[in-house]
Amino acid sequence: MPTRTAIAEDARIGAVVPEGEPALPPRISWGAVLSGAVVAVTVGAMLNVLGLAIGATSMEPAQPGASPTASLLGMLGGIWLLVANLIGLAMGGWVAARLSGTSDGTDGGLHGLSVWAVAFLLSAVLLGNAVAGTANAAFQGAASAFGGAAQSMTRGAGEAIGAAAGAVDPEALLDRLQRSLRSGGDPAALSPEQRQAEMARILGLRVRQGGFEAGQRQRLAELAAIEYGITPEEAEQRITRLEAEARDLAQQAASEARQAAAAASEVAAIGAYWIFAAMMLGAVAAVLGGRLGTRRTVAIRDV
Known part of the structure; x- marks a missing residue:
């Protein structure tokens, strides 16, 4: 296929270059993005564990009425979860932009946005594995319990039938x-x-x-x-x-x-809106962290 060319209108310039030139090299560092995503997930998990520890220490089962109410704990837990994830994503974006070596603010912000996407994918995979492991353990425990109960029931039924066989006339x-x-x-x-x-x-x-x-x-x-x-x-x-x-x-x-x-559909809609808002805030935090982590250029003047 013939290549289209752009010829300058000025007759004094006779340079002919292909359309779209010059081509800029890619400026994304996937290693930096993956490192930032791992940092974001780890920091968020660490802060969530800290919040769980604080919530557990606030409970006072021995003193009736001294523990926070369930609604208050739920609200504070949701706020802590949001703040922890925002801090983790901001740190992940900062790490990715810093490790990429870029000095362009837009590139740094895009690295942070990439960290946000990869971190959510990693969180979904880890959460799915945790849920699957819990369900598998629960299924195995239920199967063991059911097997033991079935054996006990079979043994008991056999004993009952054997005892009743001698006391009941089959024809009657x-x-x-x-x-x-x-x-x-x-x-x-x-x-x-x-x-x-x-x-x-x-x-x-x-x-x-x-x-x-x-x-x-x-x-x-x-x-x-x-x-x-x-x-x-x-x-x-x-x-x-x-x-x-x-x-x-x-x-x-x-x-x-x-x-x-x-009521269930209303709760689901409200939950979906909150998840959307949390993801948007996470993207903003990651982009801001990426821009803050962008290397600064210093102008050096020759004396």
Whole structure:
């Protein structure tokens, strides 16, 4: 592809140079940026540990009311976390600009901005590893506990079955199970166990279906009338009241769920805004640290 050239309009200057020349060499030092990012993360972590130690020493469990409230500790902890990260990023930007050897303020600020980006990436990786390690340890502990509990339950169940095998007649147990599984027919001819089992089944179907199907409401009223010794009309009234209470409870639960979802979304939005503001302040602190770390040029005059 032919190279475009820029020819000076002045006839006395006959120099011809390619477009975009002269090309400036890159002026970023990745070694300085990585060093500054490590310094930023380390200083921030050190200051956060100091804040944790101060918060722990302020607690007075032996004296009721002497310890700071949870809201106050949370607010002070958030402020300390922000200040610690800003100090760490400012120091990291200063170190990066100083080690890069640049004497240009813009280059120093850009080195600080690069430190800010790399430091946040390092923090995310370290935090992710810490969370993954904690979750893995918790999972292993839960698995061990579950395995021990399962062995204990299996051993206990085996002992219980062995002890009951000699005391219970298998034929009588099978006959009782068959009688409890039968439903339908005249409610008065059923045993209390059978009536209660059928009422529980009908109520379970009512919850899953959202309403009674054909014949279920009348059957439930008949079973309730025989079981509790009341008239079918009174049983019908009780079922109607129960349905009204169930609808009210469902509406209240739905309203509370909507309110909880709205509160959760508001908290998430506020948290996202605070994180954005903290990242912006961190970028400003890193850039300022980079500009402060830029080497100064000194003019030397020949005498």
